[in-house]
Amino acid sequence: MKKTGKRQLRGEALERRIEAVIRELASEAKRAGESFTYNATKVAEQVPTTRKTLRAHDDLVEKVIADLDARRRMVDGNATIEHLREQNARLKEQIEEREKTILALRSHCANIYERLHANSIEAAHLIRPIVEAESANAGHCLLCGGEAPTSSRQSNVVPLKERK
Incomplete structure (x- = not known):
């Protein structure tokens, strides 16, 4: 936490500020058209407090995240695995869409050749x-x-x- 001249928040004031900052970050993400992912470092910078203090108020954080239907940022190796799974699923969807397009174009091309052959x-x-x-x-x-x-x-x- 950066040293500021302000007095450190404690108790209910701290909890209200934590909840307000999380909701504010979620609304910013929504305006940007992105899904909100909780990041303790960002929240700690804006409250201002430490990540250790945020971990102490984890029940409040979990409640707000559940209320916003958001998720936490993963800090272990599972984040990479999850990202790759999401990317894999997205690429499979793109492949399916392109295969449908190719099939439609093949059908259209065959129709054109049939018409040319019939009228030549x-x-x-x-x-x-x-x-x-x-x-x-x-x-x-x-x-x-x-x-x-x-x-x-x-x-x-x-x-x-x-x-x-």
Whole structure:
């Protein structure tokens, strides 16, 4: 505790001040949009008193914390474990949300491809005349390198002159 010129609070005045400071810190946290976690060091600085004195009034502190539906700041290794569990749960929730979004986008994408496929024509109808014309000009098939077809349309009529 810092040395001040003020007289140290005792008895009911101290208890009222402890309760007021805890409620004030809780309301500040609420205004900031955060959940309140009791921190003995902060309370001791604002009362002003020592953490040892706060431990002596632990029943009052517990009552006020329970009334505010708050929790104490942990000072042992369990705080890290609890923090990691909360973080793990939060990350799992984010993963579930993103998986739902991805599933919805996949469904939407499949729907788009189905519509494109249903409303499109075969590429062969567009490409065949171009490739046949280019192959005839080149004298060989552009796709396989074989002999170029003489006519794009084959006929089953046999010329009489070539007949034996």
